[in-house]
Amino acid sequence: MLPQLLNAADFDTILNGKKVALYTLTNKQGSVAQITNYGGTVVSLWVKDKEDNFKDVVLGYKTLEEYRTNPNAYFGSIVGRYANRIAKGKFTLDNKTYTLATNNGENHLHGGTTGFDAAVWVAKQTCSHTLELTYVSGDMEEGYPGNLAVTVQYQLTEDNALKITYWAITDKTTIINLTNHSYFNLKGEGNGDILDHNLQINAEKFTSVDQTCIPTGELIPVKNTPLDFTKEKTIGKDINANYDQLKIGNGYDHNYVINQTETLNLAAKVTEPTAGIVMDVFTTEPGIQLYTGNFITDTVLGKTNKKYHPRAAFCLETQHYPDSPNKPNFPSVILQPKEEYHSVTLYKFSTKA
Incomplete structure (x- = not known):
């Protein structure tokens, strides 16, 4: 089975004056990743199985509208400004307490009511296997201090990895914790549960x-x-x-x-x-x-x-x-002006008989 590409027209639109589109990355092994700049979302990821058939190994939707109307799963999205939970939606920096949305019971989750997963990122596809996304999160957006300029680069490498590189700078002391929220099923999306993985x-x-x-x-x-x-x-x-x-x-x-x-x-x-x-x-x-x-x-x-x-x-x-x-005993997530946040993650695929 060859990769079945989603229809890019189902993602083409203008939101708040910004262009949304679906971008396709490929490598020489025939793997394919489709990514939209709405939320920096990995929509599909096709890799070979042991029989040389391609499987789409991430969950997701086939249209932009479905992502917009079903946001809470965060399928494949970049989440931030702070991925995961912050207790009671509060934290203190430089003796000042900041209050965030409590969108997960009494706690703050994945950047709040409108996090990076719902942002329209500026996209630039630099070659067949690389997509660069940028977004500026304004001072006090979702309650976080500082104008935060973020760049996320997706690369589908020749050794069959989806490489995600993050950079960010701020003009005011802030906190940051970015991740990608892809849901994987290596049998193929929609093909049963993952309990036997x-x-x-x-x-x-x-x-x-x-x-x-x-x-x-x-x-x-x-x-x-x-x-x-x-x-x-x-x-x-x-x-x-x-x-x-x-x-x-x-x-x-x-x-x-x-x-x-x-x-x-x-x-x-x-x-x-x-x-x-x-x-x-x-x-x-x-x-x-x-x-x-x-x-x-x-x-x-x-x-x-x-x-x-x-x-x-x-x-x-x-x-x-x-x-x-x-939690002062945990590794720090504080980003200062003149510092650069930098993080790299690779999801590398291979086969085993």
């Missing part, structure tokens, strides 16, 4: 959470817990275990503390046995959030008109830890 995470600890999914501040060893993926096991093996941390999120929705030994570290490895597709995740970030699609609603129709269901995909969101602005 084999997962290994390069982490000895995770950040435990309270009943509202906010970190307690403790780094808990994964050893002898259902959150232990230091050795490869299926995602479904322990997902329903009688363990408080799993009950809170109805499955995995946890940040892992990556074992960092290099600048760019192998954070996770996923293998799907039937298609034989392998995905290695490399990142410069200190954490990675495993989310097993626990709250995907079965009313959602995907790109091929298949219903999505809970646990129809997994996310591996490279990031700083949730609620870091309120």
Whole structure:
């Protein structure tokens, strides 16, 4: 099966005076990524399976309108200014308290009511395999201080990785934590659940959470817990275990503390046995959030008109830890003027017989 490209016309429009479009990246292996500058969203990602057939391994929609009317899943989007949660929507910088939207119960999630996932980014496709997106988040947008100029570059590399590079600068002290929120199913989008995918995470600890999914501040060893993926096991093996941390999120929705030994570290490895597709995740970030699609609603129709269901995909969101602005013992997410935020993540694909 060859990649089935989505119709670019279904994304072409003008929103708030800005052009929205769908861009197609290719490499010499025949892999294809389609990305829209609405939210910097990865709409499709076609890679070969062990039989040399292409599969689209990310969930999403086939039209821009569906992304605009179903925003809360964040399918494939860039999320920010702060990915993940901030407790009670408050943080303090330089003795000043900032108040953000509380759009996840009593907490702030993924940048707020209108985060980067709903922004129209300025797009420039520099070659067949590279797309550059820029966005300026104004001072106090969604409650965050500073004019923040962000650049995100997507590259579909010749060694079959989707490489995402982030840069940002600010004119006022602020906080930043960016990630991509792609939902993966290596059997192909809409093809059942991901419980039989084999997962290994390069982490000895995770950040435990309270009943509202906010970190307690403790780094808990994964050893002898259902959150232990230091050795490869299926995602479904322990997902329903009688363990408080799993009950809170109805499955995995946890940040892992990556074992960092290099600048760019192998954070996770996923293998799907039937298609034989392998995905290695490399990142410069200190954490990675495993989310097993626990709250995907079965009313959602995907790109091929298949219903999505809970646990129809997994996310591996490279990031700083949730609620870091309120946890002094966590790695800092503060960005000062004259500094540059820089982060790199690769989702690299191969096959295994």
